[in-house]
Amino acid sequence: MSKTDKNEIKLIRIQIGCIIKYERLSKGLSQEELSVRIDTTSTTIGRIERAEHSCNWEILILICNQLNIEIERLFSLKSNKELQLIISNTIDLEKKLTKEKNNYYNSLKKRIEKEFALL
Template sequence: MEQVGDRIKEIRISKGFSQEELATKSNVSVRTIQRIEKHENTPHGKTLQLICEALGVQAEDILEFNQSEDTRILSWMYFSIISGLALPLGNIIVPLIFWLTNKSNIKDADKIGKHLVYNQIIISIVVFSILIMAAFFKINHMYPEHNSYGYILFFLLASLNYIYAFYAGLKANKGRYLRYPFFR
């Protein structure tokens, strides 16, 4: 796997810049450019932004270059939603852990992880609101002839969430990433 310094050097050479020219255009010292290209230093924050502006590229182009493609990890990110069956809020916490530990070194993990965690929060709020309302109606003997509908809806929505997560995990293993259709 190539490093950030290799990518910066490759872009610098393709643009026809010497290290001195890049240093002048970016307002970064020549020594810093040399250290980055020799892998003695990794650019972060303002330094990375200045170098990218001087090279005319986005920071993501340089940083994603260093990311590997791993469909297995992304597949497990989807499958981790199913942990909500065994752990309270596991459908949020476990994908969150997968996302935070892999977002910088696995391609697309940041985008997919954000999407999954956001959707699991929304789905959990909706599903548990339905459960709480059904329990409230049951306790207060409201609508006794329709009382089981809330529980059926809760079970149906929760089941659909886990089935979709399983299906999306299978697709991710083949390199195709599905998004939840409700919340973008």
């Protein structure tokens, strides 16, 4: 596997988390509410959203079904600009944007920039 492939996989993992979080928040669901609907834990949902956890395809399908996401949308790599927009829109949906969350989003944006630069 080339370095480019590894970077693309990292970006897709980040993208999956960003899309899921955006869609979850846009539907007014907490991680806990989503986890109950698909019979998993809120910790698992959080790890997927933060791209800390590679989940299996079964969980992704269940999440996509609950949030009405076409699964293909998760795996077709968006541009840097599109991912940054998803993050900005997610920030707008946050009910409580703590300093910690703001720092997380800023570091996520930088991480995406870095990964795209390595492609």
